[in-house]
Amino acid sequence: TDMENLLIFKDSLENPANLRNWNASIRPCNGDQANWMGVICVGNKIWGLQLENMGLGGMVNLEILNEMPTLRIINLMNNNFEGRIPEMKKLGELKALYLSNNHFTGDIPDNAFQGSRSLKNLFLANNGLSGEIPSSLAALPNLVVLKLEGNQFVGRIPDFKQSVKVANFANNELEGPIPASLSSMSASIFTDNKNLCGPPLEIKCSVTSPPPPTPPPTAATASLPSPQVSPVYKRATSALEIALILTSILLLLALIAAIIFILCKRKQKRGESKEWDGDDSYRLSAASVDQDKNKFSECGSMVKRNVDYGKLVFLKGEADRFDLQDLLKASAEVLGSGNFGASYKAVIMSGEAVVVKRYKQMNSVGREDFHGHMRRLGRLNHENLLPLEAYYYRREEKLLVCRFMEDGSLASHLHGNHSSDKPSLDWRTRLKIVKGIGRGLAYLYNELPSLVVPHGHLKSSNVLLNENFEALLCDYALRPVMNQEQAHMHMTAYKSPEHAINGRINRKTDVWCLGILILEILTGKFPENYLKPSYDSYTNLATWVNEMVKQKRTSELFDTEMLGTKNSKGGMINLLKIGLSCCEDDPETRPELKEVVREIEELKDRDEREFSSTLGEVNAAIFGRKARGGSFSSFNL
Numbered sequence: 001t002d003m004e005n006l007l008i009f010k011d012s013l014e015n016p017a018n019l020r021n022w023n024a025s026i027r028p029c030n031g032d033q034a035n036w037m038g039v040i041c042v043g044n045k046i047w048g049l050q051l052e053n054m055g056l057g058g059m060v061n062l063e064i065l066n067e068m069p070t071l072r073i074i075n076l077m078n079n080n081f082e083g084r085i086p087e088m089k090k091l092g093e094l095k096a097l098y099l100s101n102n103h104f105t106g107d108i109p110d111n112a113f114q115g116s117r118s119l120k121n122l123f124l125a126n127n128g129l130s131g132e133i134p135s136s137l138a139a140l141p142n143l144v145v146l147k148l149e150g151n152q153f154v155g156r157i158p159d160f161k162q163s164v165k166v167a168n169f170a171n172n173e174l175e176g177p178i179p180a181s182l183s184s185m186s187a188s189i190f191t192d193n194k195n196l197c198g199p200p201l202e203i204k205c206s207v208t209s210p211p212p213p214t215p216p217p218t219a220a221t222a223s224l225p226s227p228q229v230s231p232v233y234k235r236a237t238s239a240l241e242i243a244l245i246l247t248s249i250l251l252l253l254a255l256i257a258a259i260i261f262i263l264c265k266r267k268q269k270r271g272e273s274k275e276w277d278g279d280d281s282y283r284l285s286a287a288s289v290d291q292d293k294n295k296f297s298e299c300g301s302m303v304k305r306n307v308d309y310g311k312l313v314f315l316k317g318e319a320d321r322f323d324l325q326d327l328l329k330a331s332a333e334v335l336g337s338g339n340f341g342a343s344y345k346a347v348i349m350s351g352e353a354v355v356v357k358r359y360k361q362m363n364s365v366g367r368e369d370f371h372g373h374m375r376r377l378g379r380l381n382h383e384n385l386l387p388l389e390a391y392y393y394r395r396e397e398k399l400l401v402c403r404f405m406e407d408g409s410l411a412s413h414l415h416g417n418h419s420s421d422k423p424s425l426d427w428r429t430r431l432k433i434v435k436g437i438g439r440g441l442a443y444l445y446n447e448l449p450s451l452v453v454p455h456g457h458l459k460s461s462n463v464l465l466n467e468n469f470e471a472l473l474c475d476y477a478l479r480p481v482m483n484q485e486q487a488h489m490h491m492t493a494y495k496s497p498e499h500a501i502n503g504r505i506n507r508k509t510d511v512w513c514l515g516i517l518i519l520e521i522l523t524g525k526f527p528e529n530y531l532k533p534s535y536d537s538y539t540n541l542a543t544w545v546n547e548m549v550k551q552k553r554t555s556e557l558f559d560t561e562m563l564g565t566k567n568s569k570g571g572m573i574n575l576l577k578i579g580l581s582c583c584e585d586d587p588e589t590r591p592e593l594k595e596v597v598r599e600i601e602e603l604k605d606r607d608e609r610e611f612s613s614t615l616g617e618v619n620a621a622i623f624g625r626k627a628r629g630g631s632f633s634s635f636n637l
């Protein structure tokens with residue numbers, strides 16, 4: 001059984017301390033819930049192994065995994081596994097094999113991947129693999145991502161017939177012409193090899209003579225440590241060049257000293273006045289904050305005793321309704337400590353309730369650019385956006401203020417406890433919310449065309465609801481001012497497959513977030529539960545939905561707490577298809593946001609079509625679309 005196989009696998013490990021709960025007394029899966037660490041379950045079947053970064057090692061018995069035909073993902077990255085890569089050809093349905101950053105060695109048999117017809121992602125980077133790249137890889141029909149960098153592969157790169165989207169062959173000992181199918185890729189993925197030639201490299205291949213040696217690096221790459229930098233080139237660094245470098249360093253030091261001097265002078269001029277020299281057009285002046293008086297205790301910690309600080313900057317052109325002191329005096333309630341800092345509900349003297357969000361990691365732009373961006377956000381005006389009312393700037397910390405929404409977030413409605421006061425959202429309301437989200441997003445795309453991800457952090461806790469269940473997006477367009485590292489770690493956009501695979505986000509990334517949100521709204525499942533600690537593109541809510549559809553369990557997908565679904569299944573299925581199309585791994589096959597919003601607008605809450613008649617079609621649509629190239633229009637029933 002799978003359980004026995006996994007126990008054999010565990011026994012072969014040197015240090016399985018992290019797999020303590022793998023024992024015969026508990027079943028690995030309980031439905032979709034995993035009882036065993038690192039096991040992904042779908043319907044009591046072991047669907048994946050997510051054992052990244054677990055300190056596992058040794059010459060493990062990977063062959064045993066071949067006996068588990070339900071496996072779709074094997075992720076053993078960042079461990080200390082040794083030995084040879086097993087032949088995985090028995091696992092015809094395996095979609096992703098992640099073995100990068102281990103100590104696997106030896107040749108891979110040429111036919112090792114014969115029959116791995118579903119394999120999409122293969123990560124073998126940074127091991128000690130040698131021999132030729134197996135030609136069976138080049139014939140895999142669905143391969144999309146191939147990472148082979150940092151090994152000792154020799155010989156030629158086989159001619160990949162399929163359309164591999166992301167690949168890396170760098171840092172091996174490969175030689176010969178780069179196959180035409182890979183010639184449009186970036187040259188950087190072929191760097192540091194023995195003797196590769198042909199496009200995209202600028203080295204021409206010669207048929208008669210051996211390929212020319214690697215040329216000396218260009219100025220742009222000269223400073224990078226590279227084993228390919230020729231010793232001749234190194235010697236060519238003349239005394240004159242060294243002298244030039246030294247002179248530049250001296251000039252730079254002089255410049256820094258001058259800047260420090262000017263800054264000190266300026267500070268002296270300001271004297272003891274701690275007035276914040278903000279943007280005059282916003283009449284920013286200092287306001288003394290007496291911390292002892294504040295009841296806003298948590299937030300009070302943001303200010304130091306007896307220091308003057310700037311005022312809140314109001315963005316809506318109205319007279320300042322309250323100031324920082326009012327906020328500090330207000331009774332405050334912690335709404336949550338989000339990923340970027342805590343959020344508070346503060347009720348000020350007038351009885352008005354506002355939300356104050358503290359951000360400590362919002363320093364990616366200087367003061368002027370920050371003000372500029374806030375003003376830009378302040379100009380936005382749409383019924384599906386929660387307006388940013390005011391902000392407060394300090395280098396170490398920013399506060400963003402908006403209206404408190406009594407009716408809470410979409411997340412609390414979907415995942416909170418329901419009562420007669422707060423019943424579960426019915427289908428009609430869910431569709432209305434989706435339409436509102438779509439309109440809000442489309443507006444952001446129109447108004448902020450220069451942003452790669454106009455929202456960037458779309459998720460159900462950032463969709464608030466008013467008393468009529470209209471959706472209002474919040475926390476939008478903050479990416480440009482957020483610290484890179486924080487953004488990468490916490491913003492929803494950075495959980496997209498494109499970011500997981502090649503570290504990039506793009507204009508379709510918000511579409512992916514919208515897709516996941518639609519699936520969350522329909523299934524009632526919380527997407528974070530489907531993101532494993534070591535996120536990869538194959539473990540998200542969409543993967544689970546796709547799997548359920550494949551198993552013909554579509555009727556089980558929908559949130560059982562969703563009321564008012566009678567005579568509406570056609571619309572629900574159509575929305576499910578739209579959601580799944582937004583979650584295509586490959587951004588190019590995802591529809592444009594405009595197109596998605598148009599499709600959503602066309603949905604009706606009453607769709608008389610019979611559920612059963614659409615079920616077969618959704619299966620066909622989901623599994624046929626890849627073969628048809630993923631066109632959105634292929635979803636039309």
Ligand SMILES: Nc1ncnc2c1ncn2[C@@H]1O[C@H](COP(=O)(O)OP(=O)(O)OP(=O)(O)O)[C@@H](O)[C@H]1O
Binds near residue numbers: 342343355409411464
């Ligand atoms: N204006 C608002 N009115 C009512 N509730 C709000 C408002 N803004 C945020 N909330 C709720 O307050 C809670 C905390 O929000 P916060 O933005 O700090 O964190 P988050 O959305 O959970 O995560 P993240 O930090 O990633 O944005 C969330 O449940 C959110 O839905």
